[in-house]
Amino acid sequence: MNLPELQFYKERIEEALDSYLPSASCTPEIIHEAMRYSVCGGGKRLRGALVLIACEVAGGRWQDAMPAACALEMIHAYSLIHDDLPCMDDDELRRGKPTNHRVFGEAIALLAGDALLTQGIATMLNYIPAGLEQAYHRALQELVAASCTQGMIGGQVLDLAAEGKKLTLEELNQIYRWKTGALIRAALRMGALIGKGEPWVLEALTLYGEALGLAFQITDDLLDLEADPQLLGKMVGSDLRKQKATYPGLVGIDEAHRLAAEEINRACAALAPLAENGKVLIELAEAVLKRNY
Ligand code: GRG
8 A cells, every 4th residue: 555644654653663662672572572573564554544644634633643543443453453363363463474373482472462452552541641631531432332342343253153054245234343443443533532623524434444444445455356465465365265254255256346346435425514624635535446455
């Protein structure tokens, strides 16, 4: 995803993550090394960047949303570590490197994921900028709800239960709304809350986040079939091997591309009330549709 704004925020987020995570030389070293291995090892930083951009769009300063952006990236990294475990997807590669459990073993990988969930929440509680206590409280509620059983975890549970089954598109959408969409929607809402946006701004960003989240997962399905594994940083074809229900599996590749584009149009349309202020988010949505990793 080649977008100068995304690159700018990605670099700032990586510096901040380094400062919020315990040093690898802190006892017990192994868990801090494992946490840093997954968090600091690449990634597009899409969710973190969305928090910062939404904060600016809502009228705040992106710097004030940095603890929230990093918390979200930590929780996202935890979900990837656990998702790769042998009891889940049993993957060997992530972000172009061996998965966490392949390097540190299953027990430490499990604990590194747990620790990143807790560290994410601690980051939001411990680095609240002055005057934003109430906004951070609400943003943390969003993050916790999106990560929980009616969000990311719930989506993962439904996803596991659906393996090998034929789903309807509506059932698949429900899984995607929770498994992938919940954190992306939360990114926008957290940024809007920290930026103290008006209710109509929060609403526009929420609708944008919902459509973007679904489009992001449809493009993820397509990349699993069409991407260059070198660029993607992980193996392709894993959905077919695991008999997962996907958009291309349900509606075909061409229709999946069309539906992803339709969601992106819906996302951009939701930004209409923001006029020029929504420009970066429109560019970002277009980059999600064209992404090749
Ligand atoms: C508690 C054992 C246990 C497991 C829970 C939480 C969980 C497992 C799984 C979460 C579901 C999940 C991993 C959804 C996939 C979302 C997705 C498309 C991830 C890839 O996001 P990118 O492409 O990754 O933004 P980068 O590497 O760029 O950050």
